[in-house]
Amino acid sequence: QKEVEQNSGPLSVPEGAIASLNCTYSDRVSQSFFWYRQYSGKSPELIMSIYSNGDKEDGRFTAQLNKASQYVSLLIRDSQPSDSATYLCAVNVDSNYQLIWGAGTKLIIKP
Amino acid sequence: NAGVTQTPKFQVLKTGQSMTLQCAQDMNHNSMYWYRQDPGMGLRLIYYSASEGTTDKGEVPNGYNVSRLNKREFSLRLESAAPSQTSVYFCASMRDSSTEAFFGQGTRLTVV
Numbered sequence: 001q002k003e004v005e006q007n008s009g010p011l012s013v014p015e016g017a018i019a020s021l022n023c024t025y026s027d028r029v030s031q032s033f034f035w036y037r038q039y040s041g042k043s044p045e046l047i048m049s050i051y052s053n054g055d056k057e058d059g060r061f062t063a064q065l066n067k068a069s070q071y072v073s074l075l076i077r078d079s080q081p082s083d084s085a086t087y088l089c090a091v092n093v094d095s096n097y098q099l100i101w102g103a104g105t106k107l108i109i110k111p
Numbered sequence: 112n113a114g115v116t117q118t119p120k121f122q123v124l125k126t127g128q129s130m131t132l133q134c135a136q137d138m139n140h141n142s143m144y145w146y147r148q149d150p151g152m153g154l155r156l157i158y159y160s161a162s163e164g165t166t167d168k169g170e171v172p173n174g175y176n177v178s179r180l181n182k183r184e185f186s187l188r189l190e191s192a193a194p195s196q197t198s199v200y201f202c203a204s205m206r207d208s209s210t211e212a213f214f215g216q217g218t219r220l221t222v223v
Contacts, residue, residue, distance in 0.1 A: 042217075098159065
């Protein structure tokens, strides 16, 4: 059974601080990794994708992937109240047409 | 640039009624998906279509049927709705097996 694990939270972070969200996965051959943000009552929207070990930065967001440890994380710098949402981690095994989803981490940015 | 479009956005059904949720994508994606999301839970895959002409069961297929009408459209049918099917339903599409998913705006379904 392929699994993706996330801490459900809520994770409370002061405005302006760095929010760190973590995700572990069970399938060693996983090749594609995604972070989605979901506001309450809305659909998930893609924030970051990462395919190789290391860091990938996009504005205030940095995704980190460590395939040996089966770990992917998302860092949000200079956190804003508008970053308050649930963050979903998704993992794909190439040639498998399904994304495996974590249950999400609820992030609260306190002004 | 519409992306993935779902209809309807809201629906209330009585137990035993049937309905079809419609989904269309204009991104020329090969794969399409139906998920349900219950409060405090992640996305659970109901059915998917890896390519036009194929459909496969996901994690929670019981009580549902799907049709991949063409490359653009993928519908989800509830033949006899049950209160346990009260949920938010999302349609999604992917270009291929290694790329990201794009979601529709969701259908909030209540079965009473």
